[in-house]
Amino acid sequence: MKLTLPSSLCIISLFRILRITCTMAAVIVLSSCSTDSTFNKDIKDSRSADRWFQQGKERVQKRKAELTQTRYGAVEKAEKRRDKKDSKAKNIIFVLGDGMGVSTLTAARIFVGQQQGLLGEEFALSFENFPYTALIKTYSVDLQTPDSAGTMSALMTGVKTNEGIISLPDSVQRADCTSMPKNSLPTFIDLAKAKGKSTAMITTARVTHATPAVTYAHSVDRNWESDEAIPAQEQAIGCTDIASQFVNNESRSLDILLGGGRRHFLPKEEGGKRNDKRNLIKDWQQQGEYASTLAELETMVTKAEAENSSDNMKPWLGLFSNSHMGYAYQRPVEQPSLQQMTAAALKRLKKNKQGYTLIIEAGRIDHGHHDGTAYKALTETQELHETVAWLLTQVDTRETLIVVTADHSHTLTLAGYATRGNPILGDVVANDTKGYPKQSASLDLAGNSYTSLGYRDGPGAIDAEHHSEKDNAEKNGLAKDDPNYRQAALVPMDYETHGGEDVALYAIGPQARLFSGTLEQHWVFHALKYAM
Ligand SMILES: [Zn+2]
Numbered sequence: 001m002k003l004t005l006p007s008s009l010c011i012i013s014l015f016r017i018l019r020i021t022c023t024m025a026a027v028i029v030l031s032s033c034s035t036d037s038t039f040n041k042d043i044k045d046s047r048s049a050d051r052w053f054q055q056g057k058e059r060v061q062k063r064k065a066e067l068t069q070t071r072y073g074a075v076e077k078a079e080k081r082r083d084k085k086d087s088k089a090k091n092i093i094f095v096l097g098d099g100m101g102v103s104t105l106t107a108a109r110i111f112v113g114q115q116q117g118l119l120g121e122e123f124a125l126s127f128e129n130f131p132y133t134a135l136i137k138t139y140s141v142d143l144q145t146p147d148s149a150g151t152m153s154a155l156m157t158g159v160k161t162n163e164g165i166i167s168l169p170d171s172v173q174r175a176d177c178t179s180m181p182k183n184s185l186p187t188f189i190d191l192a193k194a195k196g197k198s199t200a201m202i203t204t205a206r207v208t209h210a211t212p213a214v215t216y217a218h219s220v221d222r223n224w225e226s227d228e229a230i231p232a233q234e235q236a237i238g239c240t241d242i243a244s245q246f247v248n249n250e251s252r253s254l255d256i257l258l259g260g261g262r263r264h265f266l267p268k269e270e271g272g273k274r275n276d277k278r279n280l281i282k283d284w285q286q287q288g289e290y291a292s293t294l295a296e297l298e299t300m301v302t303k304a305e306a307e308n309s310s311d312n313m314k315p316w317l318g319l320f321s322n323s324h325m326g327y328a329y330q331r332p333v334e335q336p337s338l339q340q341m342t343a344a345a346l347k348r349l350k351k352n353k354q355g356y357t358l359i360i361e362a363g364r365i366d367h368g369h370h371d372g373t374a375y376k377a378l379t380e381t382q383e384l385h386e387t388v389a390w391l392l393t394q395v396d397t398r399e400t401l402i403v404v405t406a407d408h409s410h411t412l413t414l415a416g417y418a419t420r421g422n423p424i425l426g427d428v429v430a431n432d433t434k435g436y437p438k439q440s441a442s443l444d445l446a447g448n449s450y451t452s453l454g455y456r457d458g459p460g461a462i463d464a465e466h467h468s469e470k471d472n473a474e475k476n477g478l479a480k481d482d483p484n485y486r487q488a489a490l491v492p493m494d495y496e497t498h499g500g501e502d503v504a505l506y507a508i509g510p511q512a513r514l515f516s517g518t519l520e521q522h523w524v525f526h527a528l529k530y531a532m
Contacts, residue, residue, distance in 0.1 A: 049169030049185065052159040056526035063514055064530075089401035089510040089531045090355035092192070093391065095127075096155075097384050098148060098211055099366030099377070101409025101499050107374065107453060108381035110424040119421030125381075126389035127404040130506040134515040136524065137502055138408045141170040145500030148366070149210040149222040151407035151521060156214050157185040158525035166210065166219040166242070175221045175231075177239035184218040188525055192357035193253035195532060198310050199356065200345040201254055204325045204338055204380070205363025206261025207317075208242040211407060215359055216254045217245040226264035228275040246317075247280045250287070255310070256348065258318035258341045259363070260325040262292070271322070281319070288315040294336040301344045310351040318344075327364055327376050328383040329483055338362060339387045346394060355399075357532070360387065369410040370495045372458040372486040375425060377412070379483075401509035401531050405524070409499030411456035411489075416442065418452045425481035428452050451480055453487045458496025460486035 097104070105125065113123025140150035142162045153161045153168070161170045167187055172179040189199050203212045208225035219242055224230045227241045240248070243264040246257060265280040266272025274280070284290055291297040297318055307313055320335045331337065336344070342360055349356035362384035368376025388404060395402070416428035419437040427441035427449040441449035454460075478485045489496065505524065507515040511531035515524075 049159040049161075049171065052522050056158050056520070056523045059520070059523050060514065060526045060530045063527075067513055087510070089399065091197075091349075091357070091395065091400040092528060092532055093358045093360065093395065093400060093402045094155075094188075094528065095360045095362075095384065095388060095391075095402065095404040096152070096211065097362045097365050097381060097404070097406045098205070099369050099408060099410045099498065100362070100381055100384070100406035100503070101412065101501065102504050103412045103414050104365060104369070104377060104381055104406075104410065105504065107412065107414055107424055108378045108385065111378045112382050112385060114421075114424060120424060121420060125385045126392065127385070127402075127506040127508075130402070130404070130508040130512070132507040132512040132515045134505045134507075135502040135518045136405060136505050136521050137518065138521050139500070145498050146408050147210065147222075147498065148407050149214065152211045152214040153185075154520075154522035155405075155407065155524050156187045156189070158522050158529065159185055160520070160522045164210075164222045166217050166222055167214050168218050168220060172220050175234070177220060177234040177237040180218075180220060180239065187215055187253070188528055189215045189253045189357060189359070191529060192532065196352075196354040197356050197532075198255050198349045198352040198354075199253055199358075200256035200258070200349055201359045201361075202256070202338070202341040202345055203259035203361040203363045204328075204383075205259060205361065205367075206264065206324055207246070207257050207259040207319065208261050208264045209324070209363060211361050211363060212257070212259060212359075213242045216249070216252060216257070217242045219245070225261070226273045228268075228273050243274075243280055244278075247284050252315070254315070255313070256316045256318075256345050258291075258297070258316070258320075258336075258345065259361075260319065260321035260323060262319040263322045265319060281317075284317050288317055291316070291318040292320060293334040294320070294340060295334070297336055297341070297344050301347050304348040304351065307351060309353070310348065313348065313351070316348070324364060324367065327368070327380065327483075329376070329379045337387075338383050339390050342387050342391065343394075346391075360384075362387075366410070369412060369455075370458070372455055372460040372489060372496050373484060374412065374453045374487050375481060375483045375485065377410070378424075397509040399510065401507065401511060401528075403505060403507045403512075403515070403524070403528070405505035406503040409501050409503055411458070411496055411499045413454050413456065414452055415454070416450060416452050422452060423481070424452060425485075426451065427480060451487055455487055455489040455496050456499075457491035457493045458486070458489040459492075459494060460489040460496075461492035462488060 109123050109125050110120035113120035138146050138151050140146040140163055141160050147163045149164050149166055150161050157167050164174045167185050192199050201212050201215045210222040225242050263272045267274045267277045289300050291300050325335050326332055362380050365377045365380040368380055417430045418428045419431050422429050429437050430442045432438050444450050505515055514527040
């Protein structure tokens with residue numbers, strides 16, 4: 001049965017009413033509730049940031065106990081000694097591929113391997129040989145398939161929250177300033193700063209975009225990147241935009257923030273988005289260093305290198321593009337690469353004898369997928385792979401914990417019985433009955449060839465009303481490996497959606513052993529906290 005929008009809304013409302021009824025009045029037995037009592041209980045229990053936090057903390061203790069006990073229950077001395085020896089990580093590097101699901105990793109592995117002349121499938125991305133691996137459950141308190149704000153908040157505050165919320169508990173209502181709690185959740189960056197570490201967040205997205213924003217801002221709406229996005233009545237209550245939170249907070253925990261997004265720091269009159277006529281970049285330059293190009297970033301690095309310690313260094317802000325930075329495959333030369341930003345940050349971070357916390361986001365894997373263009377997502381993943389490969393030559397993993405993961409997945413799928421070594425962006429060529437590749441591409445029921453990669457939904461969909469995008473691609477003669485080629489999708493949508501399945505996590509360094517099994521996403525924070 002096809003539901004019309006009002007009737008689906010009605011069912012959702014009914015569901016919410018039932019859920020509330022269930023949680024409030026256990027004595028009233030409603031059959032529709034009793035069939036789903038566990039779910040209702042979980043939702044009720046989860047409406048508490050304290051509970052999420054406590055649950056994560058306890059899981060770390062449990063894991064530690066598991067690691068230090070033999071199956072007979074006796075404490076293993078050698079293990080205990082080892083644990084004491086490498087108990088803390090001086091430095092923590094947390095690398096996040098935005099939207100880098102497991103299918104993206106498989107496709108990127110083949111993509112990079114094939115560029116090196118290999119068949120591809122046997123290649124390993126730089127972090128795939130890390131000794132510890134886990135699967136991460138990514139759901140938010142209110143979403144089965146989550147967004148970046150809720151997921152990064154879980155990773156950075158140790159508490160699961162709702163869609164669109166930046167480092168605040170799930171008790172807040174989206175876009176409702178009156179629901180702001182008195183105390184914000186401290187982020188992992190705040191904890192690192194309190195321990196005397198130097199801190200950095202670098203991204204290829206806008207620095208005010210959901211993922212990076214979580215490390216320094218607290219907002220009831222991820223879209224409040226600058227003031228013009230906040231309704232007047234919400235501003236009157238006192239909610240401030242994400243860009244201004246970074247610049248105005250003199251006790252900020254981040255020493256370095258690099259990425260794109262100048263437009264949220266500039267007034268409309270100067271080509272930005274701000275309504276309040278403030279030029280936040282000028283305000284920033286009163287207190288910190290600023291770079292808008294790779295050359296200016298290099299000048300900042302040279303200046304920092306002349307310093308003996310990090311104590312007296314001013315904080316850095318680098319905004320290298322108006323909105324997101326360019327995709328890696330076509331990034332303008334004046335914009336630094338993810339690796340160049342990482343290298344710049346690392347040179348300064350290493351000045352602190354007490355260590356550092358560095359968060360790196362390949363922010364545009366997600367955008368390539370939303371656009372239905374696998375080439376863009378894979379080249380962005382390749383940039384993350386190369387950055388981690390380079391990092392491994394620069395840091396000592398005996399004192400530096402490196403964790404590589406994703407906030408959520410996408411609907412990319414790799415299928416169709418392509419022969420071994422088939423070009424990952426190409427049409428499926430299957431094997432013959434003897435196991436050798438056929439001479440021509442496989443055909444679907446309508447007689448058309450099809451690619452190995454596809455999406456569950458998005459602009460690449462072919463249907464009677466919405467088929468124009470893919471049709472255009474083919475009419476314009478776009479090759480299957482063209483950056484703008486849209487892989488076939490099933491459900492027609494303007495943007496491809498996130499995927500709700502687990503993502504992978506890879507770890508190396510002190511306490512990397514904590515990461516194994518299938519873990520709740522907010523638990524990653526507690527393991528990082530334990531390791532620091
Ligand atoms: Zn996304």
